[in-house]
Structures are given as structure tokens and as C-alpha cells.
Amino acid sequence: MDKIVRAIAGDGFIKMAAADTREICERARVIHGLTPTATAALGRTLTAAGIFGNALKEENASVTVRINGGGPLGSVIAVSDSTGNVRGYVQDPNVDLPLKENGKIDVSGAVGKDGQITVIRDLGIGEPYGGSVQLVSGEIAEDFTAYLAESEQKPSACALGVLVDRDRSVIAAGGYIVELLPGAPDNIIDKLEKNIASAGSVTAQLKDGTVEDMINRVLEGFSPEILEETEIEYRCYCSRDRVEEALASLSEAELDEMKCSGDAEVTCQFCDAVYTFTPAQLEEILKNREKEEE
Ligand code: ZN
Numbered sequence: 001m002d003k004i005v006r007a008i009a010g011d012g013f014i015k016m017a018a019a020d021t022r023e024i025c026e027r028a029r030v031i032h033g034l035t036p037t038a039t040a041a042l043g044r045t046l047t048a049a050g051i052f053g054n055a056l057k058e059e060n061a062s063v064t065v066r067i068n069g070g071g072p073l074g075s076v077i078a079v080s081d082s083t084g085n086v087r088g089y090v091q092d093p094n095v096d097l098p099l100k101e102n103g104k105i106d107v108s109g110a111v112g113k114d115g116q117i118t119v120i121r122d123l124g125i126g127e128p129y130g131g132s133v134q135l136v137s138g139e140i141a142e143d144f145t146a147y148l149a150e151s152e153q154k155p156s157a158c159a160l161g162v163l164v165d166r167d168r169s170v171i172a173a174g175g176y177i178v179e180l181l182p183g184a185p186d187n188i189i190d191k192l193e194k195n196i197a198s199a200g201s202v203t204a205q206l207k208d209g210t211v212e213d214m215i216n217r218v219l220e221g222f223s224p225e226i227l228e229e230t231e232i233e234y235r236c237y238c239s240r241d242r243v244e245e246a247l248a249s250l251s252e253a254e255l256d257e258m259k260c261s262g263d264a265e266v267t268c269q270f271c272d273a274v275y276t277f278t279p280a281q282l283e284e285i286l287k288n289r290e291k292e293e294e
Pocket of ligand 1: 273
């Protein structure tokens, strides 16, 4: 099963959260019929969103990430609960670009780099809060690093990766965020940068190794200590009740029109659930709504 592992190292100056998200990325691919390019873009975003969500303490909290760089993929949306269970979608799941010269998937070409990354946290109490920063590259990991530096004043290094097979299935996926706490000495930063460079790509590490191996490689020489390990999955919270609520917010004319065209099928944006409403059930929603308005 997919998981997020949290560790601390370097006399408490380094925090690291690392995730294996192969199953999540594969599930997202199947639900949305994603191309390899779209799988990489959404998979990277889901992975980082899960790491952000996993850091929230409040039980009903959630974090929503929206990336829009003006590229053909449109917006990339990922939502995590406070465990790190995630869901998401891209506006156009059919966008597929040729590989770049270095053989890597052209995520920035699909996402674009003329736009913003927005992170919104909803703690389940009070107003949701968050911030936006300009995209750096549209490659997503660098954009999360920029977000953490500019919006939250947290110096960090983020790495994300999704490796897709010829049959489009996900071979390996995951990532990590390493954060330096205030006062971290310069020699820690230098050594950490060297470790990250020599550790290699996330997918190369996860293809044959575990999340713990990745942590030990990146934090080599800093005596990493594992704090917590959490199992995560692709999880949607949609329900018939929620869809009914959404329908009830439509105008009378819109509901009338749906009613006249037979059974209405409402597909969840995030998962493969389809909710069917008969004209009689739509009439019921319309009536209940009128009652509430009185
Ligand atoms: Zn759903």
C-alpha cells in the first residue's frame, strides 16, 4: 500500500516527509483515462498534496492545490485529507506531449509556466486560508519549493516523480519534501544538496527500493530518525447526498430542463462514481428546495 513516512535528522534541523504513491497515481490514471503526460502532472501534484495534508493536525482538515500554468492541460487540482489520502483531476486528461530530449515526460510543456500555484488549507474550523505564487517552471516540484519559500518562508527541497510504462500503467511514483528549520548551519545545507544530487531521481529510487531507503539516502550522515508512517490511498468523499445538495443549488430552469431529458447522470469530478437521478427524484429535489425557500 502507498504511504507517507516522516523523519527528523541533523540535530532536529532537518524535517523530511517522503511518499510512495504508485497505487494512487495508477488509480488516478484509470479513473480519468490519463495520458502519460497527464499521469505525470497529476501524479506529482497528488503526491505533494498528500505530503501537505499529512502534516495537518486537525481531523477534518483538508488541503487543496491548484496549478494553472496556461498550458494545454488546463488546471491541475489535487485535494488531500489530513491523513494524506488524495483525490484530483486535470482539466484535459487527453493531452499527451512527446518526450523531451532527455527522455523525460514534458510536464512543464503540458502544465505551462505562465500562471500560479495556489494552496488552500481548510482546517474545518474558521475560514480556509492559503496563498498563491508564480510558477517557476511548471515541472511542479520546483513550483512547490517556490511556494514554500515565498508563501510560507520555509526553505525546502522538493522532488517528485512518476514513471510510466509502455502500456501507460504507473511503474513507480512518489516524492519528498525536505525542510530546513530556522538556524540550520550552512554545512548542513551543502551536504544535503550533495546527498540529493547523488541520490538520483525519485522514481529510480522507488522502483527498486522503499521510502525508508530514500530517506536514508537523502539524509545520509544526518542520523535520520523515523517519526511516523501513514498508509494512504486515492480516496474520494463524494456521496449521493452531496450530489443532491449540488443539484439543489441549480436554478429552477436548469432542474426543469434536466427533468425533461429523462434520467440524469451526474459523474463525480474526482472519481468514477456516477449518480443517477430519475425525473421523479429531480422533481423531489425541486420541491424540497422550494419548501426550504419558504
Ligand atoms: Zn467521487
